[in-house]
Amino acid sequence: GEDVEQSLFLSVREGDSSVINCTYTDSSSTYLYWYKQEPGAGLQLLTYIFSNMDMKQDQRLTVLLNKKDKHLSLRIADTQTGDSAIYFCAESLYNFNKFYFGSGTKLNVKP
Amino acid sequence: GAVVSQHPSWVICKSGTSVKIECRSLDFQATTMFWYRQFPKQSLMLMATSNEGSKATYEQGVEKDKFLINHASLTLSTLTVTSAHPEDSSFYICSARDRRRGASKATNEKLFFGSGTQLSVL
Numbered sequence: 001g002e003d004v005e006q007s008l009f010l011s012v013r014e015g016d017s018s019v020i021n022c023t024y025t026d027s028s029s030t031y032l033y034w035y036k037q038e039p040g041a042g043l044q045l046l047t048y049i050f051s052n053m054d055m056k057q058d059q060r061l062t063v064l065l066n067k068k069d070k071h072l073s074l075r076i077a078d079t080q081t082g083d084s085a086i087y088f089c090a091e092s093l094y095n096f097n098k099f100y101f102g103s104g105t106k107l108n109v110k111p
Numbered sequence: 112g113a114v115v116s117q118h119p120s121w122v123i124c125k126s127g128t129s130v131k132i133e134c135r136s137l138d139f140q141a142t143t144m145f146w147y148r149q150f151p152k153q154s155l156m157l158m159a160t161s162n163e164g165s166k167a168t169y170e171q172g173v174e175k176d177k178f179l180i181n182h183a184s185l186t187l188s189t190l191t192v193t194s195a196h197p198e199d200s201s202f203y204i205c206s207a208r209d210r211r212r213g214a215s216k217a218t219n220e221k222l223f224f225g226s227g228t229q230l231s232v233l
Contacts, residue, residue, distance in 0.1 A: 041227065042204050042224035042226040043155075054159045092222075099157070
């Protein structure tokens, strides 16, 4: 399967910005996604970016894509305690039949 | 947004029994649904791809006779864990792809998840 990697933990203070990073190996990725998972719940799609884009901004969320380095990041501005969750990056390949997920980054927001 | 309902949320069963988990797309038709398994503090592992009206495609290492998948309609897929054992205890999550005709390509490529089922086998 494809290799999607993320750091496991990130801790920030409320009000600061959070940056969660992800690397992937398959250059034929078409869409890249960020999902949020709260305890005991399924995954919620936060945002996604098409592989020919460099950046996408959606309110407090900014997605940066460096296709050359196969690096994806999610920046959360003005991080709140309600943002504490596990964040997964995922990629879908050219045939859209499969989605591959990273191991998830647990974001802890301190008051 | 699109809603995927997964039921039950949690189930406890005795070793050797079978458990059925349902995944329904409530406001869209899902020709393809996916079943994932998640171990604590780990990522989602794709188990199988369920296509409406045809046999499921299983990932390598997943026993198709143990994890029975049925996708009988455009809005329902079921996963049955047969003869469950303690090592089958895990968090199972389904997802569905909204493939509406006429929708943008980006819409078509969104994957919506159920809330998951925590299975505990005693």
